[in-house]
Amino acid sequence: MEKLARIWVFWWAICSVLCAVIPVPDNGQASRTKPLVFSLACLMVGSAMLAWRTGRNIAAWAAISPATIGTGGMLLAILPNRRRQPWKARDTRARFHEDCDFLRSKPGNLIGLVGLAGLLLFLLIARGFMQHNFDLAAEARDFAPQLGEFRQLLEHPKPRQPGTQFTGKMLPVRATTGEVELNLWEHLPNHLRARTPAEVRLVVEVNTWHAKVGRYVSKDGKGPSGGDAYAWITNVRVIDRGTGTLLGERRFDGEGLPEEVNNHFDRDSKLVNLNHIVHYLENLPPK
Numbered sequence: 353m354e355k356l357a358r359i360w361v362f363w364w365a366i367c368s369v370l371c372a373v374i375p376v377p378d379n380g381q382a383s384r385t386k387p388l389v390f391s392l393a394c395l396m397v398g399s400a401m402l403a404w405r406t407g408r409n410i411a412a413w414a415a416i417s418p419a420t421i422g423t424g425g426m427l428l429a430i431l432p433n434r435r436r437q438p439w440k441a442r443d444t445r446a447r448f449h450e451d452c453d454f455l456r457s458k459p460g461n462l463i464g465l466v467g468l469a470g471l472l473l474f475l476l477i478a479r480g481f482m483q484h485n486f487d488l489a490a491e492a493r494d495f496a497p498q499l500g501e502f503r504q505l506l507e508h509p510k511p512r513q514p515g516t517q518f519t520g521k522m523l524p525v526r527a528t529t530g531e532v533e534l535n536l537w538e539h540l541p542n543h544l545r546a547r548t549p550a551e552v553r554l555v556v557e558v559n560t561w562h563a564k565v566g567r568y569v570s571k572d573g574k575g576p577s578g579g580d581a582y583a584w585i586t587n588v589r590v591i592d593r594g595t596g597t598l599l600g601e602r603r604f605d606g607e608g609l610p611e612e613v614n615n616h617f618d619r620d621s622k623l624v625n626l627n628h629i630v631h632y633l634e635n636l637p638p639k
Contacts, residue, residue, distance in 0.1 A: 365395055367391040367394075367395075485534075488534050488537075488538060489534065491547070492531075492532040492534060492537065494548060494549065495523060495532055495549055495552075497549070498549045498552070499525070499530055499531065499532075500530075502523070502525050502530070502552075502555045502593075503525070503530045505555055505591050505593065505596050506525065506527065506555065506557045506589070506591060508596075509589070509591045509596055509597065509598035510595065510596050510597045510598065511597070511598060512597050512598055512599055512600075519553065520551075520552075520553020520554050520593075521543070521544055521545060521546035521547075521551045521552065521553055521554070522540060522544050522545070522546060522552070522553070522554040522555070522556050522590070522633060523537065523546045523552045523554075523555055523556065524536040524537050524540070524556040524557075524558050525555055525556065525557055525558065526558055526559075527557050527558060527559035527587075528559070533556075533558045535626060536556070536558055536626055536629060536630075539626045539627070539629075539630050540630060540633070541630070541634070544630075544633060544634065552593055553592070553593055553594070554590055554591065554592060554593060554599070555590075555591045555593055556588060556589070556590050556591075556633065557587075557588065557589040557590075557591065558586060558587075558588055558629075559586065559587045559588075559589075560584065560585065560586045560587075560623075560624070561584075561585055562582055562583075562584055562585075562620075563582065563583060563585055564580050564581070564582050565581050565582065565583045565609075566580070566581040567579070567580050567581060568580075568581060568612075568619070579619060580619075581609055581619050581621075582619065582620045582621065583605055583606045583609060583620075583621040584605075584606035584620070584621055584622070584623045584624055585603065585604070585605055585606065585624070586603070586604045586606075586624040586629065587601070587602075587603045587604075588600075588601065588602050588603075588604065588629055588632065588633075589601045590633070590636065599636065600636050602632055604624040604625075604628055604629060604632075605621070605624070606620075606621030606622050606623055606624050607621060607622055607625070608621050608622035609621045
């Protein structure tokens with residue numbers, strides 16, 4: 353199903369661009385608009401299906417596809433309509449030069465081309481990030497049959513006994529959803545990162561929340577108070593898969609809250625640095 357959704361999105365994206373660029377019979381604006389709108393609708397449906405299959409936010413991913421509207425709109429505004437203004441030349445090179453002269457003849461066309469190139473570059477970079485997330489999510493789906501077992505371990509862990517050792521590879525799991533925590537899983541070094549369900553020896557529960565930690569006030573206590581101070585907090589628990597024993601737990605607070613502010617806006621800390629969590633997991637002290 354996921355492969356079909358990818359093919360669907362790819363071809364309807366191509367159709368959307370072609371509907372915006374290829375000359376069509378001059379029968380009114382609807383002759384171009386109707387197929388373009390239909391292609392974009394199919395593109396959005398396919399994006400939503402693909403987002404659902406990959407476990408992503410459906411609304412956010414479906415909203416990415418209308419970026420094709422910007423591409424098509426810029427092309428329609430920049431390129432000449434060769435149905436109404438046919439080429440004077442016959443060979444391809446002369447037609448290319450004729451198109452270049454057309455673009456230079458109108459102010460803003462070159463700026464539009466630069467903007468279009470920037471948009472296409474942005475879409476290519478975004479596609480690279482999306483493809484990386486797709487691949488990571490697909491790799492993490494191998495753990496889906498065991499996630500129920502891991503959630504049970506996290507609900508009622510046993511107290512740690514003296515002499516318990518920290519050994520084996522890990523799988524980080526979100527406390528809120530029970531799904532694989534992809535960001536931390538990706539940051540784990542190879543000797544700690546479990547890539548198959550059979551390699552999982554330690555389950556790492558990752559619980560992240562946003563909390564108010566204080567409020568800014570004037571130095572003399574007489575002036576108006578400032579905004580609230582919020583921090584991102586992540587709590588990590590490590591449970592042994594074989595025995596269900598709680599091996600370690602630590603809380604990490606987000607950094608970056610300013611000491612002083614000169615306005616009344618709220619302030620947020622940065623997200624917890626994953627490198628700090630990885631360092632903690634790499635140096636779990638055996639007892």
